[in-house]
Amino acid sequence: MSAGERRAFNGGERIALYLTADGRCEACGADLETGFHGDHVIPYSRGGVTDVVNGQALCPPCNRKKGNSTMTQRRLRAWQKRALDAMDLSPGPNFMVTATPGAGKTTFALAAVEHFRRGCRNIVIVVPTSHLRYQWANAAAQFGLQLDPKFENSNLAVNRTYDGVVVTYGAVASQPHVYRRMSQSAFVVLDEVHHAGEDRSWGNAVKTAFQNATKRLLLTGTPFRSDDNPIPFVAYEPDENGILVSKSDVQYNYGDALVDSDGVVRPIVFPALDGEGTWDAGGVTTSGRIHNEQDPKEAKRALRTALAPDGKWIPSVIEQAHRDLIDARKETPDAGGLIIAEDQAKAKRYAEVLTSITGRAPVLAISEDPFASDKITAFANSRDPWLVAVKMVSEGVDIPRLIVGVWATNVEAELFFRQVVGRFVRTRRSPSGEPDTSIATLFIPSLPSMIQMAKKIEREIDHALSDKAKDDDVPAGNGGGGSTQPQGIIPLDSTRAEHHATILSGEQWLTPSIEEATRRVTELGFTPTSTNVAFAAKLTAKIMSEAAVVAQAPAVPAAPGMLFDMATPTTEPVAPPAPAAPAAPAAPAVPNYKKVSALRQQINIIVKRMCKTKGIEYSALNGELNRRVGVEKREKATIPQLEELLRIVTDMDRGR
Structure with a gap:
């Protein structure tokens, strides 16, 4: 802070703060009176500038109560406050947080940046996808932090307009020495840090780029293995089987969030749907069911056939999902649905299926579309019913109005599954501050592995590890572009989806239980949706x-x-008549x-x-x-x- 820089807001700035706050204290909501305080969101004594972007209008009691703290810290959830306290006491430069999708990792990270930034010259946020650059930049602005989401490696240095940059792991890997200079005395956030282990060159680049940073905050949604490519700055410890897994300084899982009084996440129901597929394999016609515990290879082939848009299975699943979404929108008018497709070609076909079912084209967000990120942002702020995507919405994207989903991909990686689930369990609050009470539904195929993952989501088994996508026919990592159909297998037809099981709170109900429940719900005059x-x-x-x-x-x-x-x-x-004399219940x-x-x-x-x-x-x-x-x-x-x-x-x- 320069010696000559003023501390108090001037008259024009105070008027702007008053109008922005709509004449109400931004802490307690009371009407502001003459003598209200123009407050620094980031305190002047901690480097906060005297500018309306760092200002807020408070009543005198709230300003005195706030003192030298930030309003951001007071808005943090309980787990975020505990994590920030733990980070304050952590002596080293590395701090890792594992928190379930929807828990508020971004908010926590920005609060940490705000808290520690006085000792750091730059801020560098590293994210997996381009879309997330803008989401982080938008969120940071609410903290009085200005981040450049369009930074290019050719720029070499941070524009003085910004406090820092948001870049992708790919950008860092292409020119790590650009970030090595930039991160000298910097606060670095590695979002979804497991991505740094996807390729050895990426891990090496991250180490080269950020080894001189003052503080490194590592974020992930679930623990992960070290495999053969340990990620720089991540600590590992052996699990009960002797496998090295990531070690977090703070862990906050879905089970913690579900019972948290802050209303962090909403419950989710997993209807698991079975069905039969018929395919041609080298001139031989073969049929098989998705739920086949004796022959997993055949089950996967049946699923691939069922996912073919020309069959009967996937259209019938989309029909069921749309019925549930219609019912959800009676209670939550802007409730949205998401279909996760296995590749872009199928995503386009599923969009056509949805159009034929609903009479309205869904929003289609695929990586080959240069406007995909804009479409996702527009969908998040709209009342459009359906979004179809491949992987662009799996991680970090915040669309709290998503309530109904369809898992229309053959990927079985647990980490990816948890990331997708995270899109549906995020809650939002009403203007009065109350969390919504809606319940999410994600339709999944009845592969035994998928059912087990759904049960684990809510039971939160310790050391839930991400599995690489393993497939007998498809190379790991496929799903971004062309068809994933294995050579020599031609889908012929599939039956309509059949209920196999429904998973709720880690418990499974098979078809007889669901049929009985459906009968009861119908008799009572309720719509028999998957949730109720x-x-x-x-x-x-x-x-x-x-x-x-x-x-x-x-x-x-x-x-x-x-x-x-x-x-x-x-x-x-029903209350019984009072007993004539006291008796044991x-x-x-x-x-x-x-x-x-x-x-x-x-x-x-x-x-x-x-x-x-x-x-x-x-x-x-x-x-x-x-x-x-x-x-x-x-x-x-x-x-x-x-x-x-x-x-x-x-x-x-x-x-x-």
């Missing part, structure tokens, strides 16, 4: 679980029944039909699983089980017989 059916299944399972426990308890006097209300998915006991009596229903459903789930995993014929296994307990048909079994059946089938499933 999933919650109905979850509630039904809860009731049945309680019934199964009570079924084994001693008989008790009659007690209240249960009220099933889909509008408020909870179980509410008794477990609620459960009608026998609920006990029977609970037992039969548990038996059916295990039987279906055994048939699929052990190759047993369904009718043969059921016949054998019925004979063991002496019943001709399951419908005629008594509660003791069903309990015995459940014990038998459970022992069989566990190999006893």
